[in-house]
Amino acid sequence: MASTTRRRTKQVxxxxxxxxxxxxxxxxxxxxxxxxxxxxxxxxxxxxxxxxAAITSQRWSTRVIKHTExxxxxxxxxxxxxxxxxxxxxxxxxxxxxxxxxxxxxxxxADFKCLGHRYSGTPDTILQTSQTELKIVGELKVPWIRKxxxxxxxxxxxxxxxxxxxxxxxMYDLDCMYGFLSTYDETIFxxxxxxxxxxxxxxxxxxxxxxxxxxxxxxxxxxxxxxRQCFLHVAELAVREGPVTNKPLKSxxxxx
Numbered sequence: 001m002a003s004t005t006r007r008r009t010k011q012v013x014x015x016x017x018x019x020x021x022x023x024x025x026x027x028x029x030x031x032x033x034x035x036x037x038x039x040x041x042x043x044x045x046x047x048x049x050x051x052x053a054a055i056t057s058q059r060w061s062t063r064v065i066k067h068t069e070x071x072x073x074x075x076x077x078x079x080x081x082x083x084x085x086x087x088x089x090x091x092x093x094x095x096x097x098x099x100x101x102x103x104x105x106x107x108x109x110a111d112f113k114c115l116g117h118r119y120s121g122t123p124d125t126i127l128q129t130s131q132t133e134l135k136i137v138g139e140l141k142v143p144w145i146r147k148x149x150x151x152x153x154x155x156x157x158x159x160x161x162x163x164x165x166x167x168x169x170x171m172y173d174l175d176c177m178y179g180f181l182s183t184y185d186e187t188i189f190x191x192x193x194x195x196x197x198x199x200x201x202x203x204x205x206x207x208x209x210x211x212x213x214x215x216x217x218x219x220x221x222x223x224x225x226x227x228r229q230c231f232l233h234v235a236e237l238a239v240r241e242g243p244v245t246n247k248p249l250k251s252x253x254x255x256x
Contacts, residue, residue, distance in 0.1 A: 009102045010060040013228045014213035017091050018074040020184060022144055026079035030147040036161040037168050037201065039253040043155065044191060044202040051225045054233040055213070061102035065095065084142050085124055088184050093125065096231050106130055107235050112137075123170045127235065135238040136178045139167040143183035150186040150206045164190065165254060168201055172253065175243035178234055185209045187227050189234050192244055199248050204230070 007015075078084060093109035100107050108130075112123045115134055127136035141148045141163075153160045164181055171179040171192055179190040189204040207227045214224040 006064050007066045008060070009063055009065055009099050010058075012065045012095060013055075013099055013232055014226055015072075015228070016212040016226060017184065017209040017228075018072050019210070020084075020087060020143070021074050021077045023077045023079040026144065027081065027142060028145075030145045031081070031141065032147055032162050033165040033169070034162075035165050035169075035254045035256060036158055037165045037253060038161070038255050039168075039248065040198060040200040041156065041161065041164075042200055042202050044189070044204045047189070047204040047230075048223055048225055051230050051233040052215070052223055054236060055225070055229050058103070058232075063098075063102040065098050065102070081124075081140065081142050084184050085140050088140055088182065089125065091184075092228065092231065096228055096235075099228070099232060100235060103232070105232075105235055105239055107135060107239050117174070119174060121170065121173065123174075127238065129239065134174055134176055134243075135241070136180065136234065137167070137170045137174055137176045138180045138182060139170065141181070141183050143185040148183050150181070150183070150188055151208075155203070164188070164201075164203065168192075169254065171244075172247060172250065175245065175247075177241045177244050178238040180234070182227075187230070189230060191237075192247075194246070199246075 076087065078087060089109060097108045106129045107127045110126055110128050112126050115126060115128055115132055123137045124140040125138045126134055128134050150163065167179045167181045167190055170176065171190065177192055181188050186209065187207045191202045193200055193202060207230050209227050211224050211226050213226045213229060216223040
């Protein structure tokens with residue numbers, strides 16, 4: 001009989017994501033927006049250390065989230081964006097939904113349709129409250145397309161601004177302060193904020209899905225946070241915020 005491991009909220013949040021199983025036959029084209037974000041784009045100050053501070057100060061629930069018998073080994077083969085969306089919701093949406101419940105955070109992942117909004121676009125996923133208040137909007141892309149790779153891109157390059165444009169466009173149109181772009185393997189978190197009279201977009205470092213939490217004092221001073229820990233931190237920020245208002249003209253933010 002296989003041994004069973006009890007994994008509690010803190011452990012699950014700190015762990016890495018299972019590796020995707022990508023099929024031999026799969027989509028080969030990019031769905032990157034033809035528009036680029038033209039507005040102010042800056043690094044999110046102290047993002048990693050703020051995630052770590054939020055994690056270390058957390059009063060963790062002792063609730064068992066998972067009983068595992070090799071259940072962290074991916075067995076579903078994927079070949080398109082719908083497959084990526086499914087695995088994202090399995091390993092991030094579902095798991096973090098249980099974490100949010102255990103930590104008394106009124107947020108859960110949902111399809112955009114669940115929001116009941118008349119918006120003509122269709123974000124790939126959202127986080128909303130129990131009262132259907134939108135707090136975070138997300139865009140998902142397949143990780144095996146070269147144009148979708150986030151690591152190594154120059155932060156102000158045109159390709160980087162193209163990649164972020166869908167997520168930022170949803171944040172803009174839906175008055176949402178927080179958003180993210182994820183390929184499952186890599187995730188960037190986004191925030192729009194009014195600073196000295198100018199609306200700006202802040203972006204986090206690229207967070208690897210394969211990253212497991214390593215405190216700074218255990219890795220020669222190099223702090224590593226997991227993508228689930230980042231979602232927990234951003235969720236705690238977003239749940240306290242209302243809709244964004246008084247934005248710039250859209251033409252000032254998006255163009256070819």
